[in-house]
Amino acid sequence: MPAATSDPEFMTITVQVKRYDPDTETHRWDEWQVQALPTWRILDALHEIKWEQDGTLTFRRSCAHGVCGSDAMRINGRNRLACKSLVKDLNPAKPITVEPIQGLPVIKDLVVDMDPFLQAYRDVKPFLIAHGNEPTKERLQSQKDRDRFDDTTKCILCAACTTSCPVFWTDGQYFGPAAIVNAHRFIFDSRDDAAEERLEILNEREGVWRCRTTFNCTEACPRGIQITQAIAEVKRALITRRV
């Protein structure tokens, strides 16, 4: 393999990471220079730093292909998945900043405690609730009924949306966009019988009415879910009591 410096495609990028040391409970910014290809993802640059320069850098990643939702970070001031953000799309001439997602307790460097986020998800009962007799065949559904909630089935629970929300930053009790998206997925499912129950949960003080329609969640979603639209649909369902 040719050396990086002799390959005209490689360029030097600067990566600045906001780190947190749990032993001293202090934040600091560290900076590294990495030889990177324009087609590299930010995750590749972070791997390069961790594997070749500083093994103490801590971040989460699992599948590395935009499916598992482990590596949501604030990159250049915006929530994204590190495995879906290319160097060439981020103005590599300037330092690239990487911070942990905001609003959840930081455990170390870029790793945050996802428990409050996942608790809000559990609270909306994200599973099929059907009353009456079990069908002997599959639960049939028309294409139209399936399309009704298609958009909100795409969520990967990466928390990029919830931690981009100014309401969530200041009020951690707010259910947050991700929980509402996952409630929407069942509220508008014709096979589910617990829409009322979920709507009541989201009608609470910290439910959908906290949404201020800043659209940060919609912009941040790596799956392109129209989140603010989904939240507005839940608001309308609460008012009209029709799903």
Added chain:
Amino acid sequence: MATTTSGAGAGSRAGKRSGKKGTLYRGREGMWSWVAHRITGVLIFFFLFAHVLDASLLRVSQSDYNSVIDTYKNPITNFLEYGLTAAIVFHAFNGLRIIAVDFWAKGARNQKKLLWWVVGVWVVLMAGMFYPILAHSLHRIFGY
């Protein structure tokens, strides 16, 4: 993967500390219109404080009311008045946009277009109100 092409520690300046705390979230039109909505809302709220106080003077004494209102008759307050109108017009039309986002099925999808409509109407109205509101001050400052 090509990570091996870069030597360990090559050009690294690890440990360099900078003073910055964190980056400002780079939200887009939706976030900034929300920020502007908040700021204009607070401005209008503070104006209402002053407005309720000076208007309530009418019940106390007419001459006191007149003397307070007289202190407003200067170009600085006039420009503040124009600023207040700008805040109210933006807040009002963006409020309609937010209602559309919440209650119109296509509102959320068209929120950016709606915002540019709000800004467009705001520019036209503010341009139209420039002279009617500021005529007194313009005469006084430029003397024509």
